Amino acid sequence: MSSHPPAGKATASAMNVFERYLTLWVALCIVVGVALGHFFPGVFQRIGAVEVAQVNLPVAVLIWLMIIPMLVKIDFGALAQVQEHWRGVGVTLFINWAVKPFSMAFLGWLFIGHLFAPYLPADQINSYIAGLIILAAAPCTAMVFVWSNLSDGEPHFTLSQVAVNDIIMIFAFAPVVGLLLGLSAITVPWETLFLSVALYIIVPVIIAQLLRKRLLASGGDEALQRALAYLQPASLIALLTTLVLLFGFQGRQIIAQPLVIALLAVPILIQVYFNSGLAYLLNRQFGVAHCVAAPSALIGASNFFELAVATAIVLFGFESGAALATVVGVLVEVPVMLSVVKIVNSSKDWYERGRAAADTAQSPDS
Numbered sequence: 001m002s003s004h005p006p007a008g009k010a011t012a013s014a015m016n017v018f019e020r021y022l023t024l025w026v027a028l029c030i031v032v033g034v035a036l037g038h039f040f041p042g043v044f045q046r047i048g049a050v051e052v053a054q055v056n057l058p059v060a061v062l063i064w065l066m067i068i069p070m071l072v073k074i075d076f077g078a079l080a081q082v083q084e085h086w087r088g089v090g091v092t093l094f095i096n097w098a099v100k101p102f103s104m105a106f107l108g109w110l111f112i113g114h115l116f117a118p119y120l121p122a123d124q125i126n127s128y129i130a131g132l133i134i135l136a137a138a139p140c141t142a143m144v145f146v147w148s149n150l151s152d153g154e155p156h157f158t159l160s161q162v163a164v165n166d167i168i169m170i171f172a173f174a175p176v177v178g179l180l181l182g183l184s185a186i187t188v189p190w191e192t193l194f195l196s197v198a199l200y201i202i203v204p205v206i207i208a209q210l211l212r213k214r215l216l217a218s219g220g221d222e223a224l225q226r227a228l229a230y231l232q233p234a235s236l237i238a239l240l241t242t243l244v245l246l247f248g249f250q251g252r253q254i255i256a257q258p259l260v261i262a263l264l265a266v267p268i269l270i271q272v273y274f275n276s277g278l279a280y281l282l283n284r285q286f287g288v289a290h291c292v293a294a295p296s297a298l299i300g301a302s303n304f305f306e307l308a309v310a311t312a313i314v315l316f317g318f319e320s321g322a323a324l325a326t327v328v329g330v331l332v333e334v335p336v337m338l339s340v341v342k343i344v345n346s347s348k349d350w351y352e353r354g355r356a357a358a359d360t361a362q363s364p365d366s
Contacts, residue, residue: 025240026335033244037251044248053191054310059245060199065238067145069231071208073155085157088283088292092161095279095300096139097172103274104136105180107267116263124321131312131325132267133180138173138304139165142200144295146239147302150341153295161299166197192310243334250327264328269336276301276340284354293351294344302337305330
């Protein structure tokens with residue numbers, strides 16, 4: 001009898017080691033990305049130029065690799081069960097549309113408009129604030145599948161929540177941004193919006209469901225689980241590669257103006273932790289399952305950076321402070337969201353104790 005562990009178990013063991021030191025890998029990827037972007041800017045410029053409507057195609061392929069493991073888990077026949085998680089849906093929508101854009105407007109006014117104003121170019125301050133508002137006004141479409149997967153989130157809830165947010169975004173993004181920026185007419189880059197939805201939701205969902213159907217037909221659930229054991233490492237490698245690319249694209253700019261980028265990152269960081277924490281606590285208070293609360297908190301905090309960057313460029317120009325602010329959002333997104341994943345995972349026991357207490361308090365027999 002062979003002494004070697006089954007392939008799935010060996011892969012899972014390797015994954016545990018990999019995930020345990022994920023913070024280290026992220027830090028190394030940031031350093032490598034900045035260094036490569038600084039010393040080999042031409043290479044990253046060529047990669048960055050492979051885009052359609054501000055959507056970078058190499059990054060899109062990497063995002064497919066990141067989100068398909070999550071999408072393969074989805075059984076469309078079970079989507080009707082999402083109605084059981086209506087509290088989680090309600091909390092996420094409240095955070096995304098009633099809290100996040102307005103909290104960022106306040107944080108931008110406080111930090112960029114006042115506290116950090118002496119250290120920033122005076123003629124760009126209003127533009128920086130505008131970029132931060134644009135960044136916060138669009139909830140994330142693609143990367144939330146990655147965060148949900150890393151936090152053992154309920155895949156059907158995640159897909160349904162993203163779909164609902166995308167529908168609302170078509171109608172609410174321009175009015176919310178226009179209200180907070182004081183502009184009567186906002187030019188929404190519709191091509192970017194619809195292409196992103198197609199590339200980051202429709203196409204990978206189709207690919208994942210075809211793969212799921214084939215795996216179940218060939219070997220049942222065992223074949224599906226084996227495939228997921230191999231897909232998961234590919235997903236994390238794609239995540240780290242994306243991180244290298246994102247910091248490589250902006251490597252020279254980071255080195256050229258590190259203080260501006262660091263100051264712009266402060267309100268973004270506070271906003272992410274505030275909104276994710278608020279969503280997490282509200283879900284706990286309402287007795288929502290942790291597998292729903294975790295992705296709810298992550299969806300509530302993350303941003304649709306492709307749309308934000310495109311909108312900032314359309315409204316204020318490529319070299320504007322608004323465009324730079326949205327790019328800083330891109331740089332902050334992956335490391336900070338990984339830290340939120342770590343927080344929701346490590347606090348699961350605490351969350352479940354509070355959820356049980358909330359359920360008892362809401363019970364008609366109590």
